[in-house]
Amino acid sequence: xxxxxxxxxxxxxxxxxxxxxxxxxxxxxxxxxxxxxxxxxxxxxxxxxxxxxxxxxxxxxxxxxxxxxxxxxxxxxxxxxxxxxxxxxxxxxxxxxxxxxxxxxxxxxxxxxxxxxxxxxxxxxxxxxxxxxxxxxxxxxxxxxxxxxxxxxxxxxxxxxxxxxxxxxxxxxxxxxxxxxxxxxxxxxxxxxxxxxxxxxxxxxxxxxxxxxxxxxxxxxxxxxxxxxxxxxxxxxxxxxxxxxxxxxxxxxxxxxxxxxxxxx
Amino acid sequence: xxxxxxxxxxxxxxxxxxxxxxxxxxxxxxxxxxxxxxxxxxxxxxxxxxxxxxxxxxxxxxxxxxxxxxxxxxxxxxxxxxxxxxxxxxxxxxxxxxxxxxxxxxxxxxxxxxxxxxxxxxxxxxxxxxxxxxxxxxxxxxxxxxxxxxxxxxxxxxxxxxxxxxxxxxxxxxxxxxxxxxxxxxxxxxxxxxxxxxx
Numbered sequence: 001x002x003x004x005x006x007x008x009x010x011x012x013x014x015x016x017x018x019x020x021x022x023x024x025x026x027x028x029x030x031x032x033x034x035x036x037x038x039x040x041x042x043x044x045x046x047x048x049x050x051x052x053x054x055x056x057x058x059x060x061x062x063x064x065x066x067x068x069x070x071x072x073x074x075x076x077x078x079x080x081x082x083x084x085x086x087x088x089x090x091x092x093x094x095x096x097x098x099x100x101x102x103x104x105x106x107x108x109x110x111x112x113x114x115x116x117x118x119x120x121x122x123x124x125x126x127x128x129x130x131x132x133x134x135x136x137x138x139x140x141x142x143x144x145x146x147x148x149x150x151x152x153x154x155x156x157x158x159x160x161x162x163x164x165x166x167x168x169x170x171x172x173x174x175x176x177x178x179x180x181x182x183x184x185x186x187x188x189x190x191x192x193x194x195x196x197x198x199x200x201x202x203x204x205x206x207x208x209x210x211x212x213x214x215x216x217x218x219x220x221x222x223x224x225x226x227x228x229x230x231x232x233x234x235x236x237x238x239x240x241x242x243x244x245x246x247x248x249x250x251x252x253x254x255x256x257x258x259x260x261x262x263x264x265x
Numbered sequence: 266x267x268x269x270x271x272x273x274x275x276x277x278x279x280x281x282x283x284x285x286x287x288x289x290x291x292x293x294x295x296x297x298x299x300x301x302x303x304x305x306x307x308x309x310x311x312x313x314x315x316x317x318x319x320x321x322x323x324x325x326x327x328x329x330x331x332x333x334x335x336x337x338x339x340x341x342x343x344x345x346x347x348x349x350x351x352x353x354x355x356x357x358x359x360x361x362x363x364x365x366x367x368x369x370x371x372x373x374x375x376x377x378x379x380x381x382x383x384x385x386x387x388x389x390x391x392x393x394x395x396x397x398x399x400x401x402x403x404x405x406x407x408x409x410x411x412x413x414x415x416x417x418x419x420x421x422x423x424x425x426x427x428x429x430x431x432x433x434x435x436x437x438x439x440x441x442x443x444x445x446x447x448x449x450x451x452x453x454x455x456x457x458x459x460x461x462x463x464x
Binding site for chain 2: 160161166170172252254255
């Protein structure tokens with residue numbers, strides 16, 4: 001089966017529909033037409049740019065530019081994790097915790113996948129590395145952000161409960177233990193739901209893409225299974241590391257709760 | 266035994282203070298609201314950063330693991346917080362004797378925290394603290410929500426405990442008559458300085 005190429009004319013049809021939607025938003029006074037158009041424009045430009053960059057990378061196959069792109073994606077993901085939190089850690093910790101957890105949840109898992117599962121040679125073959133990394137970053141990011149956001153929000157709201165335990169001689173990690181477990185649970189629930197609903201309620205994006213480009217559905221399903229399982233592992237490991245470092249950072253070396261280390265204090 | 270010694274101790278934006286509370290002695294502390302009484306107690310319990318030295322008997326705060334220090338220097342905050350649903354889950358041992366002296370009984374260990382009155386919470390928070398047998402007591406208005414009868418029970422219990430365990434007590438109170446009843450010495454915070462006061 002040949003891939004049916006999309007022309008500029010083909011793309012103009014959905015683009016016109018988006019324009020119509022923004023006109024409707026203006027007519028209904030929803031006030032989101034501006035945001036809608038900017039977001040649509042951003043997605044067009046970003047994706048075209050990515051396509052161009054990948055085209056170049058695919059043809060050159062030099063490891064350094066590929067690694068640079070991967071690191072750039074990682075930093076942006078780390079920033080996104082931080083930006084989605086209401087109360088962030090001050091200073092370098094804010095972006096540091098996000099980036100480190102994204103590194104663990106996505107970078108290492110992707111390397112593992114291209115090395116041990118797909119067995120690509122060389123491992124940095126961009127056709128595999130970049131899409132896999134992108135899938136993992138995009139899908140583990142929200143789990144990470146939710147877990148950290150829950151941690152800092154609950155610590156903020158339940159200060160009295162944490163300190164009551166400290167006053168009675170509990171260790172810091174017991175005093176925040178329940179909050180930590182709750183944060184991890186909430187970070188893991190979306191991927192658990194996604195795995196349970198995969199193929200029944202939703203046709204996952206990666207599988208859709210492969211089917212559209214002509215892969216046999218069963219092969220596409222196998223890739224999708226791999227990516228879903230990796231996302232689950234990545235989300236779990238990344239969230240555990242992020243929440244552990246974050247909860248440790250909430251206390252100082254004398255095990256005092258230091259909420260002024262969060263913004264908004 | 267617990268003798269509390271503060272040497273050039275600095276917390277809660279107050280001037281450095283030298284203070285020794287002997288084992289079994291009760292010292293009262295007062296001062297207008299916002300003067301730093303609560304924050305001083307928190308600093309002594311090592312819940313907030315502080316300067317200078319604090320010791321219980323010969324053991325200094327910075328040479329004691331934080332949980333051990335806080336078990337020895339028991340702080341009773343003005344407002345108690347509870348992290349389990351059931352009252353009894355906050356106690357370590359059998360607290361029957363303590364509860365009886367506070368006008369409560371063992372049945373209240375089965376109660377739900379959410380249904381406690383403010384007076385019950387305050388007395389149970391004291392029982393929860395004494396149950397862990399601290400060597401020093403830092404009490405932040407321990408009878409603020411109590412009627413005279415229960416206030417008397419709390420005063421009697423704390424005095425008994427201080428005698429039996431040789432515990433030093435630092436008692437924050439706004440009530441001059443209570444300060445005279447419970448304290449052997451009296452302190453007041455005035456303009457960031459801790460001064461000796463008559464009751």
